[in-house]
Amino acid sequence: MDLDLVRTLVIPGSTKILLLSADGLGGFPDPATGRSELETARLPHLDALARRGSCGLLRHVAPGITPGSGPGHLGLFGYEPLRYPVGRGVLEALGIDFDLRAGDVAARGNFCTVDATGRITDRRAGRISTERCIELVARLRRIELPAIELHVEPVKEHRFVLVLRGPGLSARLSETDPQTLGQPPLPARALDPAAQATADAVNRFAGEARRLLADAAPANMVLLRGFDQRPALPGFPEVFGLRAAAIAAYPMYRGLARLVGMDVLRTGSTFTDELRTLAEAWPGYDFVFLHYKDTDKAGEDGDFPGKVAALERLDAALPAIEQLRPDVLVVTGDHASPAVLRGHSWHPVPVLLAGRYAIPDAVERFTERACAAGSLGTLPAHELMPLVLAHALRLGKYGA
Amino acid sequence: MDLDLVRTLVIPGSTKILLLSADGLGGFPDPATGRSELETARLPHLDALARRGSCGLLRHVAPGITPGSGPGHLGLFGYEPLRYPVGRGVLEALGIDFDLRAGDVAARGNFCTVDATGRITDRRAGRISTERCIELVARLRRIELPAIELHVEPVKEHRFVLVLRGPGLSARLSETDPQTLGQPPLPARALDPAAQATADAVNRFAGEARRLLADAAPANMVLLRGFDQRPALPGFPEVFGLRAAAIAAYPMYRGLARLVGMDVLRTGSTFTDELRTLAEAWPGYDFVFLHYKDTDKAGEDGDFPGKVAALERLDAALPAIEQLRPDVLVVTGDHASPAVLRGHSWHPVPVLLAGRYAIPDAVERFTERACAAGSLGTLPAHELMPLVLAHALRLGKYGA
Numbered sequence: 001m002d003l004d005l006v007r008t009l010v011i012p013g014s015t016k017i018l019l020l021s022a023d024g025l026g027g028f029p030d031p032a033t034g035r036s037e038l039e040t041a042r043l044p045h046l047d048a049l050a051r052r053g054s055c056g057l058l059r060h061v062a063p064g065i066t067p068g069s070g071p072g073h074l075g076l077f078g079y080e081p082l083r084y085p086v087g088r089g090v091l092e093a094l095g096i097d098f099d100l101r102a103g104d105v106a107a108r109g110n111f112c113t114v115d116a117t118g119r120i121t122d123r124r125a126g127r128i129s130t131e132r133c134i135e136l137v138a139r140l141r142r143i144e145l146p147a148i149e150l151h152v153e154p155v156k157e158h159r160f161v162l163v164l165r166g167p168g169l170s171a172r173l174s175e176t177d178p179q180t181l182g183q184p185p186l187p188a189r190a191l192d193p194a195a196q197a198t199a200d201a202v203n204r205f206a207g208e209a210r211r212l213l214a215d216a217a218p219a220n221m222v223l224l225r226g227f228d229q230r231p232a233l234p235g236f237p238e239v240f241g242l243r244a245a246a247i248a249a250y251p252m253y254r255g256l257a258r259l260v261g262m263d264v265l266r267t268g269s270t271f272t273d274e275l276r277t278l279a280e281a282w283p284g285y286d287f288v289f290l291h292y293k294d295t296d297k298a299g300e301d302g303d304f305p306g307k308v309a310a311l312e313r314l315d316a317a318l319p320a321i322e323q324l325r326p327d328v329l330v331v332t333g334d335h336a337s338p339a340v341l342r343g344h345s346w347h348p349v350p351v352l353l354a355g356r357y358a359i360p361d362a363v364e365r366f367t368e369r370a371c372a373a374g375s376l377g378t379l380p381a382h383e384l385m386p387l388v389l390a391h392a393l394r395l396g397k398y399g400a
Numbered sequence: 401m402d403l404d405l406v407r408t409l410v411i412p413g414s415t416k417i418l419l420l421s422a423d424g425l426g427g428f429p430d431p432a433t434g435r436s437e438l439e440t441a442r443l444p445h446l447d448a449l450a451r452r453g454s455c456g457l458l459r460h461v462a463p464g465i466t467p468g469s470g471p472g473h474l475g476l477f478g479y480e481p482l483r484y485p486v487g488r489g490v491l492e493a494l495g496i497d498f499d500l501r502a503g504d505v506a507a508r509g510n511f512c513t514v515d516a517t518g519r520i521t522d523r524r525a526g527r528i529s530t531e532r533c534i535e536l537v538a539r540l541r542r543i544e545l546p547a548i549e550l551h552v553e554p555v556k557e558h559r560f561v562l563v564l565r566g567p568g569l570s571a572r573l574s575e576t577d578p579q580t581l582g583q584p585p586l587p588a589r590a591l592d593p594a595a596q597a598t599a600d601a602v603n604r605f606a607g608e609a610r611r612l613l614a615d616a617a618p619a620n621m622v623l624l625r626g627f628d629q630r631p632a633l634p635g636f637p638e639v640f641g642l643r644a645a646a647i648a649a650y651p652m653y654r655g656l657a658r659l660v661g662m663d664v665l666r667t668g669s670t671f672t673d674e675l676r677t678l679a680e681a682w683p684g685y686d687f688v689f690l691h692y693k694d695t696d697k698a699g700e701d702g703d704f705p706g707k708v709a710a711l712e713r714l715d716a717a718l719p720a721i722e723q724l725r726p727d728v729l730v731v732t733g734d735h736a737s738p739a740v741l742r743g744h745s746w747h748p749v750p751v752l753l754a755g756r757y758a759i760p761d762a763v764e765r766f767t768e769r770a771c772a773a774g775s776l777g778t779l780p781a782h783e784l785m786p787l788v789l790a791h792a793l794r795l796g797k798y799g800a
Contacts, residue, residue: 028757029759029760034760057775057777063401063779063783063784063787064401064783064785065401065786065790066790066798067797068798068799070799071799072799082402082405086799091800092800340757344797345757345790347759368775369759369775373773378777
């Protein structure tokens, strides 16, 4: 459903909504037991919520497509990920809490190794340490370009973010990373004429970087890709008529929430900190997005028992959340991260929607397989928000 | 999901995929027993696969739309049938294994009967025998047109295919069949100016045909419809990154596979021949499409026990297929052909997807009703291929 149409249907209300996203929630059966992480964990509170709510599965991009964290969360926020693409450079900038502004051009950078003839011998510079990355970024910050403000920010190991700020920039640039060894880095080419000045600036940056890094092998050159600008997304508070806050310890999720115009609340680095922030902020908002990271971390590490434990810790936190008495409480995730696959996967993700007007279905447990039989069916993630608003009695009738 | 986008997500792999299409697989309950063909048949191997795989239903075009074999299979191959239409003339040409080339214009022809004033009295010429059709096609082959190569090929009974080959042809032509009796055949009209020369050629062919068939009543004239050119479909091997082969005894399915760029393997006329071809070809391909025709034949004949027997023969062949150890094995069909309806129907078709990363769901039998509760849900057929690729670990993440 088009967001412009949703917006026309929104009616004011005083109901409150809590969206809990357990990152990488969905799992996959352990071959030894035949049970997934959710099926293995003891989750009395989540199961009780599943019993009194409506359940289903969410698909964040399309069948078979493994979502990154960006598309995964945009879908949860009601934005169709294929319609509102967010480039790699922008996601990297968001991931370090960089204050990316409209018009900025961001790129993902890698330190790399080139040989004496300038050909790439290692696209990741032997994965230098983050400390070394910080030192070399300090060198790159010496680069100055006329009329363009440059920001170079270290990320982790060989990764950094480059942001160009100035009037009339364009991200319609080809990448400088040839994605192969034995070739020199490519010049950035303007993919449309309006991007020529930006291409020139990027190439000048790369040339200066080469000079400044000449003695820094293995990190003696840079590669740049994923040039993009902050997309102009319709604002979440405006579209859905909600005073909306985001509580997330990790920068990437704060950045995504900022991108759609939520208030991003200051919080600490643990979920306990997030819960404290939630309790304090709750009276002032209609909608809170609360992010839980531990499930994804364990999944990505291939740590099945760790993911089970992370789920059980989340479950134990539920009474504190329920105590706030949200009118609609939604628990789901941005993608699956099965420990068996050690990373994100395409499998659809359980969702439960509890509230006074949610029809309790036959689902008795909050698991992948139980939710497959739920009354919400298997739903594109971006269709969740209108459903949530409806359950909060915040959507009017379509047509007389 | 757009094929251009799927293409960007494909990653190389060494996994192998087998897609078994049982033509007209879906059925309908026998009013006497309340059980469909699949529910009546003993299918121990398919049921076992359903138990260990993920199940669902496929809809090939849209809810309520009965697919022809063309759209049915294009959907299975990953092409949204409404987005990639294939004209009648092209399907007829593919159906007789005609080597239709880019730029050729193909039409479906009917022999018909006209009276002394030229008005149509029978649009099918009393359904003349195929032998008679072959004789009359030999007469039509005498027709020569300047700068255009003509191919006239008999099909069955009153049907034939006309193909025009030459530079600058267009299929933007109106049909010569008025689809009613008591009127003369219509001239082909150019639907855009660039089609005028082709319209003239077609009308000259029809005029010559009338002269050559004057003494051949009841087949004393021709009607032409479904003018079309071979569509430029994105290539299946290129989009999905698969060395792909098709094994089908029937020409129509070979033609469809050729249309999307699969290698069409030589095989015999029986499923046993096809299985032998499969075993030989398997090492050389990443993806094999294997077609089983008997289910559809029995369904179209209204032969309920015959369709049950065809399903049981297919089931008996499964161990030989599983012995090849495909990483992903998909069993489904291109449309339903319930014996009760004696033809194709719009009912969605069971699908099972078995492989290491398929979550076994609660489905215990491979039937229409059991699969409706499966974890794949009811899926547009063209969304199956990305899902299959994902299960074969051949798709990367969308977005960072």
